[in-house]
Amino acid sequence: MFAAPWVCRSCSQLLPRASAQFLRRASTNSHAALPAILLQRARKLATEHAQLSTSLASSYDTKTAKRAGELSGVASALKEWEAAKAALLELEGLLGSDDAELRDLAEDDLEATNSQLDAVARKLSMALTPKHPFTEMPCLIEFRPGPGGLESRFFTDTLFGMYQKYCGRKGYRTRVVKYELSDNAGDASGSAGESPVQEAVLEVQDAGSYEAFRGEAGMHRVQRVPATEKSGRTHTSATAVWVLPSFPDGGAEESSGDFDDPDSDFYINPADVRAETMRARGAGGQHVNKTESAIRLTHLPTGTTVSMQDSRSQQRNREYAWRLLRSRIAQQRREAREELARQLRSSVLSKAQVTRGDKIRTYNYQQDRCTDHRSGVDVHNLPDVLEGGETLDRLMGSVKEWLAETDIQAAIAEEEATTAQAEPKGKRAKK
Numbered sequence: 001m002f003a004a005p006w007v008c009r010s011c012s013q014l015l016p017r018a019s020a021q022f023l024r025r026a027s028t029n030s031h032a033a034l035p036a037i038l039l040q041r042a043r044k045l046a047t048e049h050a051q052l053s054t055s056l057a058s059s060y061d062t063k064t065a066k067r068a069g070e071l072s073g074v075a076s077a078l079k080e081w082e083a084a085k086a087a088l089l090e091l092e093g094l095l096g097s098d099d100a101e102l103r104d105l106a107e108d109d110l111e112a113t114n115s116q117l118d119a120v121a122r123k124l125s126m127a128l129t130p131k132h133p134f135t136e137m138p139c140l141i142e143f144r145p146g147p148g149g150l151e152s153r154f155f156t157d158t159l160f161g162m163y164q165k166y167c168g169r170k171g172y173r174t175r176v177v178k179y180e181l182s183d184n185a186g187d188a189s190g191s192a193g194e195s196p197v198q199e200a201v202l203e204v205q206d207a208g209s210y211e212a213f214r215g216e217a218g219m220h221r222v223q224r225v226p227a228t229e230k231s232g233r234t235h236t237s238a239t240a241v242w243v244l245p246s247f248p249d250g251g252a253e254e255s256s257g258d259f260d261d262p263d264s265d266f267y268i269n270p271a272d273v274r275a276e277t278m279r280a281r282g283a284g285g286q287h288v289n290k291t292e293s294a295i296r297l298t299h300l301p302t303g304t305t306v307s308m309q310d311s312r313s314q315q316r317n318r319e320y321a322w323r324l325l326r327s328r329i330a331q332q333r334r335e336a337r338e339e340l341a342r343q344l345r346s347s348v349l350s351k352a353q354v355t356r357g358d359k360i361r362t363y364n365y366q367q368d369r370c371t372d373h374r375s376g377v378d379v380h381n382l383p384d385v386l387e388g389g390e391t392l393d394r395l396m397g398s399v400k401e402w403l404a405e406t407d408i409q410a411a412i413a414e415e416e417a418t419t420a421q422a423e424p425k426g427k428r429a430k431k
Helices: 017-029 036-058 062-094 100-127 150-170 209-216 286-290 314-344 348-352 382-386 390-422 425-430
Strands: 139-145 174-181 197-204 218-224 235-245 273-278 294-299 304-308 359-364 369-372 378-380
Touching: 036 062, 036 100, 036 390, 062 100, 100 390, 139 150, 139 209, 150 174, 150 197, 150 218, 150 235, 150 382, 174 314, 197 209, 209 235, 209 390, 235 314, 273 314, 294 314, 304 314, 359 382, 369 382, 369 390, 378 390, 382 390
Parallel strands: 218 359
Antiparallel strands: 139 197, 139 235, 174 197, 218 235, 273 294, 294 304, 359 369, 369 378
């Protein structure tokens, strides 16, 4: 039975059977097609970039230059995409040629051109994705035990050590802001010698570390046999991890806004904060017992509370407490805006959004396995994960890919919602 002839969409010619089969297969395998809504947005922004560039050529303006710089990535990526798309259409046209040699050359180049188009399509999609406002900032990683009692406190210490070792291997500068043990655990230790951590905060001081670690926020679940388990049963417990924006001691970076600016996410009215001093608990000698060096700050509008006692200096504890409070409030404000945006857009982002209560990853000791439930990646060699090794790199890399896809879908959903709202009511009703 003979296959039906196939028409090339670029030149409307009937193609030879072999070329038709090759092109049909190449077209089926290609994932380079951009959603029309994103392509429309890209062209609109590229037009704006061209207009701004023309304006700058005659008179320089700081705001205009900044906006042009923001759009330059979109304009450049769109130009690459259009060039690759034109090359692909040209090759498809050559497949309809009567010259066998030309057809063979076209077939040889078609797969590589499709791959190139895939790459630039993704580059353009990422350029159209709004940058997270805290992307360029350092970060604070907070650890608190979740369900699981004492075992969850031990695992909190495990995760704290895992990220410390990972930062050391990757060359990130870190500082322990808070490391507080549980008062009720006594001298108990975990199966791997962990301490019972009540709360810990690790600051990663390098610019851009927020972007590197933001995918680690959520509930980390562990399945293992505790040191105190006599029957060899596997217990399940969890640790909550938060990733918050931070800023240097000298103040917030320009990209985040000044914390003295009422429009900044980091701004807190001092009148809204209740400050209390108290004696620090735990080890520390006579100084701890005789002076009220510990600080507790409560943000009255939200009820957010921060306590700090790690330093012997009350002033230092106060500074650290204010930094942590600003970071938490900034994150809450960001999350509130995202929640409002999700309500106004379609449910694409809402379905994929990971909130603090979600289980994002499972560390299974008996199976020597770690699973990320968002990216769907399973890795073995759990000891290397907990040592912050290359296996953890693989997990974190898979999450960054997942986050990128989520951001792209969110950008598509937002553009569709914006377009729908801009349409006349009658036209929307007909749809």
